Amino acid sequence: MVKPLIHPNWERAPDGVTDGYSLEMTAKDIESLRAAAALMPVDTPVAVTFLPGEEPAARVAATRAVRDLGFEPMPHFSARRITSQAEFEDYLQAVVHEAGVKRCFVVAGDPPEPQGPFFDTSALIATGAFERAGIKAIGIGGHPEGHPNMNAAQCWQVLEAKVAEIERRGMAPLIVTQFSFDPDAVLAWLEELRAHGIDAPVRVGIPGPAGIKTLLRFAARCGVGASASVMKKYGISITNLIGNAGPDKLVDTFAARLGEEHGPVRLHFYPFGGLVRTVEWIAAYAKA
Template sequence: MNAPMIHPGWHLPQENIVHGVSLEMTAKDIESLDKAAGLIPKDIPIAVTFLAGESAEMRIAACKRIRLLGCEPMPHFSARRITSEHDFLEYLHAAVGEAGVRRCFVIAGDSAQPEGPYADSMALVRTGAFEQAGIKVIGIAGHPEGHPNMSPAQCLAVLREKCSEITARGMAPLIVTQFAFDAPHTLAWLAQLRREGIDAPVRLGVPGPAGIKTLVRFAARCGVGASTSVLSKYGISIGSLLGSAGPDKFLNELERGLGPEHGLVRLHFYPFGGLEKTAQWIADYARAH
């Protein structure tokens, strides 16, 4: 499948691996975003999560602040948490009208049962609302270390179906992955994706620097493989959960392994240790490399 060419400049071998990264924040992180603003490159995408307890108004405010900073807001739409068609369309049109949103990220969400009419992310895509609102890019989730409720084959089939649907609607699919700790496994997953004919750009999820206990807790919550052997390669010792860890080893291994067979690739940072700390780490890594 050939997505619309609106991802120029991706995967240039001469680039530093942290060039053109994207970030993630919650609606409550506006103050942290302001403090980190001087470290964040202009034009990069910044995703705004869809969490329980944060209103649509809070998310729109975060998107507007991202736009004011010269970056590209990418709000999440959590299908099972959307209570009605009215709420969905109101949020979408406010994001476009007030924050100039051009890209959205759609997920099923972690609710066991839908709170409204949308059971999964495909149900949102098939409403036609995104393209009608002028959205150009739809982000979808990838799982290099597996999905708790689907086999690897099922995950690939779902990704292929979503990419095809988004492309058929005149938008560009973008795969944003769950964070991972195992670089060889991530590279193998990415190569398999391309062999299967899924050629959408991929942003590989990377946990920003954070306390080791925090990283392990998020890994357990998200179903990420965090065995002792994998974590030790990442630089984390299960025997000592004190201190903090950054993704230096993970990124170095990714950079050595990435090749043409992996297609269009960039990074997406999950700032578990805070936006300021993550933005500073990215800036320091870029200077050092």
């Protein structure tokens, strides 16, 4: 069994629920990351997303900026958006050589049909390129509220197979969930995950503070449950769409209820374009 290389302090119990958090950025967020850097702990994992319409050089520059600022870069690889084996390996080699990348995150991507030879994340992992490049950890997606194209049994089968394949190739698996407004669904999923014998570390997706309309728009785009009852649990009435909302109640619930039965868990923040605001919120929450 490979010992997970996910965060320098992963082995010890966190001081608080936000301890050891990670977050996402896009290639356009370099200046925002610089502005937030003073509030972030050294070695904070920062995922660099793989969005359509971006130049690979922009993603490489963002990944390099993460490293230069003292954080741990984790670039995304979107399987169906990669047009060739050469494009995949060129990008992988670039982030390894220019930013010292040791961990990557793989997603299938939004297009229903692949734009190149890779239909899904398993196809990327199967190339062997990650371990050849010296990558130590691979992040894969988790879906506490289900997957639009798979039933529950298929989701567990696919997840178990990916975790086993990553470990077989000498790398450490990490599961990162889609953001959710429903802590009950996430906690139940974590218990089921451990019941399936999957002991990989999990980063639970948390929506960063944002306008209520923005939060609901991202929820609709990402297939996240946002019913009236769920949003009430989160602290939002969907009859009032004016103003901003932070994840205070959600994070409070995880702080109170996460236990040994849920295995190793940390939080992963989705800033929704407000990286500085998200980091400021985390710092204030941790201090409080």
